[in-house]
Amino acid sequence: DVKVTQSSRYLVKRTGEKVFLECVQDMDHENMFWYRQDPGLGLRLIYFSYDVKMKEKGDIPEGYSVSREKKERFSLILESASTNQTSMYLCASSSGSSYNEQFFGPGTRLTVL
Amino acid sequence: AQKVTQAQTEISVVEKEDVTLDCVYETRDTTYYLFWYKQPPSGELVFLIRRNSFDEQNEISGRYSWNFQKSTSSFNFTITASQVVDSAVYFCALSEANTGNQFYFGTGTSLTVIP
Numbered sequence: 001d002v003k004v005t006q007s008s009r010y011l012v013k014r015t016g017e018k019v020f021l022e023c024v025q026d027m028d029h030e031n032m033f034w035y036r037q038d039p040g041l042g043l044r045l046i047y048f049s050y051d052v053k054m055k056e057k058g059d060i061p062e063g064y065s066v067s068r069e070k071k072e073r074f075s076l077i078l079e080s081a082s083t084n085q086t087s088m089y090l091c092a093s094s095s096g097s098s099y100n101e102q103f104f105g106p107g108t109r110l111t112v113l
Numbered sequence: 114a115q116k117v118t119q120a121q122t123e124i125s126v127v128e129k130e131d132v133t134l135d136c137v138y139e140t141r142d143t144t145y146y147l148f149w150y151k152q153p154p155s156g157e158l159v160f161l162i163r164r165n166s167f168d169e170q171n172e173i174s175g176r177y178s179w180n181f182q183k184s185t186s187s188f189n190f191t192i193t194a195s196q197v198v199d200s201a202v203y204f205c206a207l208s209e210a211n212t213g214n215q216f217y218f219g220t221g222t223s224l225t226v227i228p
Contacts, residue, residue, distance in 0.1 A: 031214045040122070042204065042220035050214070058215070090158065098208035099146055099165065102216060104158040 003027070004105035006091050012111045019078040021108050023091030030095055032074035033102060034058075034066065037088040049074055081112045116140065117207050119219035126195050127227050134190040134222045136205030142166075144210035147181065147188040152202040152221070164188060195226045 007022035023032065031050055035043040035058075045058030047066040055066050063085060067075045074093075078085055088109050092102040118137045126132045138147065149161040162172060164181050172179045176193045192199050205219045 033216075035218075040220060042119075043218040045215060048215065056213075088156070092158075094214060098210055098212075098214050099163070100214075101148060101160040101163055103160070104150075107156045 004091055004093055004103050006089075006105040006108050008108050009106060010109050010111075012113065013078075013081050014113050015082060017078075017081050017112075019081045019110065019112075021076040021078075021089055021091075021110070023074045023076070023093075023105055024072055025074075025093040025103070026072065027093070027095070027103075028071065029093040029103075030071075031093060031102075032068065033092040033094075034064075034074065034076045035090045035092065036060070037090055037107070043090065046076065081110075083112050086110060086112045115219075116217040117205050117219040119203075119205055119222050121222045122220070123223045123225070125225045125227060128197060129194050131191060131193050132195055132224065134192075134203050134205075134224065136188045136190065136219060138186050138188065138205070138207045140186075140207060140209055142209040142211050146208045146210075148206040148208070148216070149179065149188075149190050150204045150206065152204065154201070158204065161190075192224075195224075197226050197228050200224060200226045 004025045033048040034046045044060050049055045049068045065077045088107050090107045091105040094100045094102045145166045147164045150158045152158045178191045180189045202221045202223045204221045206216045208216050
């Protein structure tokens with residue numbers, strides 16, 4: 001079974017802090033994704049990556065950056081956290097083409113005070 | 114424009130009732146894929162089904178069934194004889210063969226099954 005893990009289930013940070021959210025998958029998937037989930041807005045794509053060191057902006061990249069130095073790991077970085085980045089962050093991975101389903105991690109609920 | 118619309122924000126049903134969750138999509142691609150995911154209270158999205166644009170056959174899996182109609186751009190999900198364990202948020206998603214591996218998710222439908 002595919003396993004996608006995220007470094008924290010809950011995280012509380014202060015405004016202006018640099019925040020790292022880590023995601024690791026164990027099935028050698030090429031594609032990895034970061035979403036944020038907010039009530040009434042569903043899942044919105046922040047960034048995704050097709051390969052190591054590759055990244056593509058999603059629908060809401062502002063205020064975020066990503067890093068993919070190894071195939072299994074995809075990090076989301078909030079350079080200077082703000083209160084409007086309080087949200088649930090979901091990581092996902094998939095293999096190959098758009099045909100294949102994405103597998104999701106358990107999510108990180110980030111609160112920025 | 115929203116590529117996937119789930120107009121029902123919240124639905125409540127009494128246990129054993131049937132319930133249909135609606136999903137309407139929009140795409141210009143001829144090759145595309147539709148998905149349903151379940152997000153239980155624990156938070157992790159669970160894949161339920163995939164359909165490709167060339168296969169309009171309805172699918173049944175136990176109490177779950179899916180109705181794909183290209184004529185109305187809909188991919189609706191029916192739960193028969195609902196149970197409390199079906200309480201969750203359900204997401205419909207679209208991916209297009211010509212736009213890479215990006216998924217477009219609807220805003221989700223929160224289903225509550227009342228015992």
